[in-house]
Amino acid sequence: MVDDDASVEFHDFFDRHYRELGRLAHLLTGDPDAADDLAADALAALWHRWDRVRSARHPVAYARGVVANLARGRIRAAVRERRRTALFWAQHGEHANTPDVAALVDVRQALGRLPFRKRACVVLRHAFDLSEKDTALALRISVGTVKSQTSKGMKELERLLGDRTAREPAGGGER
Structure with missing residues (x-):
């Protein structure tokens, strides 16, 4: 009790x-x-x-x-x-x-395509602005793993979103 x-x-x-x-x-x-x-x-x-x-x-x-x-x-x-x-x-x-259409991929969909650990590291580091140490504590992994998974996750997001941003006009591609 x-x-x-x-x-x-x-x-x-x-x-x-x-x-x-x-x-x-x-x-x-x-x-x-x-x-x-x-x-x-x-x-x-x-x-x-x-x-x-x-x-x-x-x-x-x-x-x-x-x-x-x-x-x-x-x-x-x-x-x-x-x-x-x-x-x-x-x-x-x-x-x-159903085929994936690269032009329709937004950040959430791209995040959903990352393996869980990479996604968790990217979300905690960038969306929640946690330190590497706090991210490591939350996920029960080493700080080095947080660093590598965050770096790899961000590169993967850039790759997934790169085709879309390359086709958008210079003004940021307003919808």
């Missing part, structure tokens, strides 16, 4: 970080509907272990790590489901393939 002080502390933590965790989940999954669910699931998990979380050196980093792990699980489940669906249609003579 969590005491009253811990309950107040958790509610304060919730109020301060729920939106940030939801944004993180949205950027990692690309699914705004899943973002609230993942943030809520992460905070529920934190509540059950609040006595440990509150004594951690970096509770917010711990929370980000929980969101990242939940997002990874959701992405893996979606990939498995897509494979099962594609296999089903392939066995029935229909094809579910």
Whole structure:
């Protein structure tokens, strides 16, 4: 049972970080509907272990790590489901393939094409402006891995978005 002080502390933590965790989940999954669910699931998990979380050196980093792990699980489940669906249609003579059109790729779609670790590093470093150390804490990886995955992720994004930006007029390509 969590005491009253811990309950107040958790509610304060919730109020301060729920939106940030939801944004993180949205950027990692690309699914705004899943973002609230993942943030809520992460905070529920934190509540059950609040006595440990509150004594951690970096509770917010711990929370980000929980969101990242939940997002990874959701992405893996979606990939498995897509494979099962594609296999089903392939066995029935229909094809579910839709070609990627490079001209329609925006930043979220390009992020969605990155492997999870690269995407997580890029999102935490650039969208959330975390330091390499804080990103490493959140993802439970080394600072060197954060550096290399962020660099590789940014190069991949540049490649994915490069064709589009090369075709846009000099004014930034207003829509």
